[in-house]
Amino acid sequence: MNVKTNLWKFSSIGLSVCLALYFRWLDTKASAVEFSQVPEHPAFPPGRGEPGGIGEGAGTFVPIYEHPAFPPGHGQPGGIGQGAGTFGDEDACLSQHSNLVALVPELTRGEAWGLTTLSHPSFFAVIPDLPDDVEVAEFVLEDTKARGEGSDVYRTQFNLPDEAGIIRIDLPEEEEYQLEIDRKYRWVLTILCSLDEEEPSAIFVSANVIRTEVGDYAENQLWYDRLQELAEQANSTNFQESWEELLSAVGLEDVADADFLPCCTPNAELTPTP
16 A cells, blocks of 8 residues: 555656646747747838837927027016007008017917027018008117117118018118127017108007027027028928928917018118118
8 A cells, every 4th residue: 555655656746747847848949939930120121211210218299489488587578469559540551450460479468579599680570461552661679678769779661562471670780780688679560551740650560589698598499590590491392381380389370371572671761770
């Protein structure tokens, strides 16, 4: 009886060992098969640029423009970039006031402003269809900290194009017209509906610009820099797509398809440039 018992125990132990070895062999075999079935990654096909993609780690989206907080120490933003202000009697010119638009972010009504690192930034606006006898506009750049006659950095008048579209006003290159760093300036574009001194009428837009040091803000927070940079690429292949994206980022998508117009050479016969 004891012999049989011992034989049975020996057989059970042997069977257990055999089964363990068998299952280990199966695992090894399966791993080998699984490894052998992993295909070799082919070379990236030529003529298709770079592979691209982000397989590990999250990608980040950088918007074309991100409006920063208004810099402290400069009072209130101010400005009327859309909708335009008016003065004088109502006429065919004044009725177009809502179509005069400064190309400046105005995410909150009455707060039209942007930043720049440029010493002599350019200013852009969309002018509407106007009566034939409305031909003159005035542009003024003011130092908001100055008072009286000394507040004007630049003032000029020019003849308007004969059609609606985007105009660009450049500052003269001389040093006296440059913007100082960490200073707020207000610019005003006025379309003179009537030149009658007794009964003048006009429509106008205004906005603010603050010049800042390079590196103080991200590049996509510098509105005037980004706008001017894009405008100078107007003949490039992807310009319209980028232009629409930029203007749409600040609610100006309705004027994104306006044409650029030749303008705005100062007219010394109207008002001599200071």
